[in-house]
Each structure stands twice: as structure tokens, then as C-alpha cells.
Amino acid sequence: MIINFEEYRKHLIRKECANSTIAGYKTTLGQLERFAVANGYTELSFELMLNYKRYMMDDMKYKDSTVNHKIISFSSYFNFLELTRCDFKASDYKVKRVKVQNTNEREYLVQEEYDALMTCCMHNETRVLMKLIAHTGLRITEAVNLTRNRILPNQIRITNKGKTRTIGMPVWLKTELNVFFEGRGPDEKLFSFSQTTYRNRMNQAGVIAGISLDKVKPHGFRHFFAKSFLEKNGGEGAIAKLQRILGHSDVSTTMIYLQYNNSEIAEFMMAG
Structure with missing residues (x-):
């Protein structure tokens, strides 16, 4: 198993995240886990994250906003791992978000x-x-x-x-x-x-x-x-x-x- 969601779930509960938020993280991280297993990855890596980003964009045809939302979720998980593991550096695993064309509309939090x-x-x-x-x-x-x-x-x-x-x-x-x-x-x-x-x-x-x-x-x-x-x-x-x-x-x-x-x-x- 590449992702230990149970420990992360406990962390999210301590942070008082809503049940719907926790369920969303579980779904997103589960999708990454299944992709990793299907493609022969046995551990987290930047290569895995880059290939999964390409898979979301090219194969799944996700909207740019959806890809970015999932990348944000992965980053949060990596930050948790950095806090709990002395051998883990979150920045080594984070991929850049997709650049979205400026539409002159005000940016807001989702x-x-x-x-x-x-x-x-x-x-x-x-x-x-x-x-x-x-x-x-x-x-x-x-x-x-x-x-x-x-x-x-x-x-x-x-x-x-x-x-x-x-x-x-x-x-x-x-x-x-x-x-x-x-x-x-x-x-x-x-x-x-x-x-x-x-x-x-x-x-x-x-x-x-x-x-x-x-x-x-x-x-x-x-x-x-x-x-x-x-x-x-x-x-x-x-x-x-x-x-x-x-x-x-x-x-x-x-x-x-x-x-x-x-x-x-x-x-x-x-x-x-």
C-alpha cells in the first residue's frame, strides 16, 4: 500500500475537517493509489505524480480546475507526511498546477x-x-x-x-x-x-x-x-x-x- 489513509484520516479529524472533506480526500487519494498499482509503482515519487497529472489531463480529460483541485489535495497529504516522517520532503513530490487562461474574472477560493x-x-x-x-x-x-x-x-x-x-x-x-x-x-x-x-x-x-x-x-x-x-x-x-x-x-x-x-x-x- 502506497498511501496510509487511516493515519491521515486521524489527522484530518484532529483538524476538525468535515466528514464530506475527509471523504473527498479518501476518494482522491484512492484514485491515485489505484493508478499507482495499475502502473507498477510501489512507492510515492515525483515521476508517479507527474504521470498521474498527465493521465488526468490526457486520458481522463478532466477539466483544468478539477486537476488543480486534486493536486491541492495531494499537496495537503504530502505536507502531512512531512510533518510525521523525518525522511519525507513534501516539495520533492509536488507537481505544478495547470495554468488556467486568464479570463479577467476575479479569482476566489474553492x-x-x-x-x-x-x-x-x-x-x-x-x-x-x-x-x-x-x-x-x-x-x-x-x-x-x-x-x-x-x-x-x-x-x-x-x-x-x-x-x-x-x-x-x-x-x-x-x-x-x-x-x-x-x-x-x-x-x-x-x-x-x-x-x-x-x-x-x-x-x-x-x-x-x-x-x-x-x-x-x-x-x-x-x-x-x-x-x-x-x-x-x-x-x-x-x-x-x-x-x-x-x-x-x-x-x-x-x-x-x-x-x-x-x-x-x-x-x-x-x-x-
């Missing part, structure tokens, strides 16, 4: 990249901050200045530029915030460090995961939230709701912010 960042982030508090932005759409300035008394039952109350808005929050995220920041006073900030520190730590996770640093900036997680919101809440009024959540005074700002997703927005607006 689910596989978000999952990889959660796995590769070495700082728990930074990981919590990334989750907070990715699942509420907060600006980083709003997130790092958040105090305990702004956390309501399943909601967050934000005041920015003299305007107050209330944002819904998943139950699991409220629970995680309460556990992580237990002991903080009502007027104490939840997050301890500066924006610069968190940005640097996000970049570190991006480098480890092999993800473009343009996507790993705080607004990349805000984009991730916006796209996820539209996918789950499409239909008439979705853009107006998103505008209120993001705190935009003009809906045109929301449309510009989501420029990368124009075709999807058109579908959502027409849905009945």
Missing part, C-alpha cells in the same frame, strides 16, 4: 482550497479567524475588533462606519468561538494579534498548501462566503440579502465584488 488551508494552517487562532470570515462574510477589520458582547445567540452584531448590522452565524461556529475564547470578558477582543500578523499567517498556510496568495488574502475568504451564500440561497432577492450581510451601502458594490460569478448571479436572479 472548497478544496479552503479545506487545504484549514489543514495547513499552523496557528489555531488564525484558523478560527479564517473560519469566521469564510462563514459570515465579515471584513477582517470587523473580525479582529470583535468583542465577546457582540456574539449573540447564533448572530453577530457589527458596527462599522456608524452603521450596525446583524449577521447570522452557524451554530457550530458559535460553539467553536465560545470554546476557543472561553474566559474572555464581555468587552475584550476575541482575537489577540494585529491584522498584519493574521495576514502573514494566512500567507504561510497558502504557501504550504500551494495556493495563490491572491486568494488567501482576507477578502478571498469573504469572496468564498459570498459565492457559497449564492449557491445555497439563490433566487429572487439573493443579491439584496447578500448586500445587507456584507455591509455594502450600494448593491452595485456587491455586484462588482462578485464579478467572478456573473454567470451564476444571472441564473440565481432568474430562478423562480
Whole structure:
């Protein structure tokens, strides 16, 4: 067996990855394992990874985005091996992602990249901050200045530029915030460090995961939230709701912010 998924599964569970994320890694790594066995490979190697990349592109005819998502998953696994094996160097096995032609659309994080960042982030508090932005759409300035008394039952109350808005929050995220920041006073900030520190730590996770640093900036997680919101809440009024959540005074700002997703927005607006 080339890939020991059981140990990696335990690692993903410790990182609190979702069951669907773990299942996705299992499927992707299982596909690589079967290719390796079928082609006579008995251990991981750069040659194996390069040939599997060519197989995905030339034989399986996967889309470039699908190939890149799988390469990101492999990179996360290699990072795990480097952490647990003194004789393993992840960079010796990583292949480059496929270059995608620039379409002048805004780049944004996709689910596989978000999952990889959660796995590769070495700082728990930074990981919590990334989750907070990715699942509420907060600006980083709003997130790092958040105090305990702004956390309501399943909601967050934000005041920015003299305007107050209330944002819904998943139950699991409220629970995680309460556990992580237990002991903080009502007027104490939840997050301890500066924006610069968190940005640097996000970049570190991006480098480890092999993800473009343009996507790993705080607004990349805000984009991730916006796209996820539209996918789950499409239909008439979705853009107006998103505008209120993001705190935009003009809906045109929301449309510009989501420029990368124009075709999807058109579908959502027409849905009945």
C-alpha cells in the first residue's frame, strides 16, 4: 500500500475537517493509489505524480480546475507526511498546477482550497479567524475588533462606519468561538494579534498548501462566503440579502465584488 489513509484520516479529524472533506480526500487519494498499482509503482515519487497529472489531463480529460483541485489535495497529504516522517520532503513530490487562461474574472477560493488551508494552517487562532470570515462574510477589520458582547445567540452584531448590522452565524461556529475564547470578558477582543500578523499567517498556510496568495488574502475568504451564500440561497432577492450581510451601502458594490460569478448571479436572479 502506497498511501496510509487511516493515519491521515486521524489527522484530518484532529483538524476538525468535515466528514464530506475527509471523504473527498479518501476518494482522491484512492484514485491515485489505484493508478499507482495499475502502473507498477510501489512507492510515492515525483515521476508517479507527474504521470498521474498527465493521465488526468490526457486520458481522463478532466477539466483544468478539477486537476488543480486534486493536486491541492495531494499537496495537503504530502505536507502531512512531512510533518510525521523525518525522511519525507513534501516539495520533492509536488507537481505544478495547470495554468488556467486568464479570463479577467476575479479569482476566489474553492472548497478544496479552503479545506487545504484549514489543514495547513499552523496557528489555531488564525484558523478560527479564517473560519469566521469564510462563514459570515465579515471584513477582517470587523473580525479582529470583535468583542465577546457582540456574539449573540447564533448572530453577530457589527458596527462599522456608524452603521450596525446583524449577521447570522452557524451554530457550530458559535460553539467553536465560545470554546476557543472561553474566559474572555464581555468587552475584550476575541482575537489577540494585529491584522498584519493574521495576514502573514494566512500567507504561510497558502504557501504550504500551494495556493495563490491572491486568494488567501482576507477578502478571498469573504469572496468564498459570498459565492457559497449564492449557491445555497439563490433566487429572487439573493443579491439584496447578500448586500445587507456584507455591509455594502450600494448593491452595485456587491455586484462588482462578485464579478467572478456573473454567470451564476444571472441564473440565481432568474430562478423562480
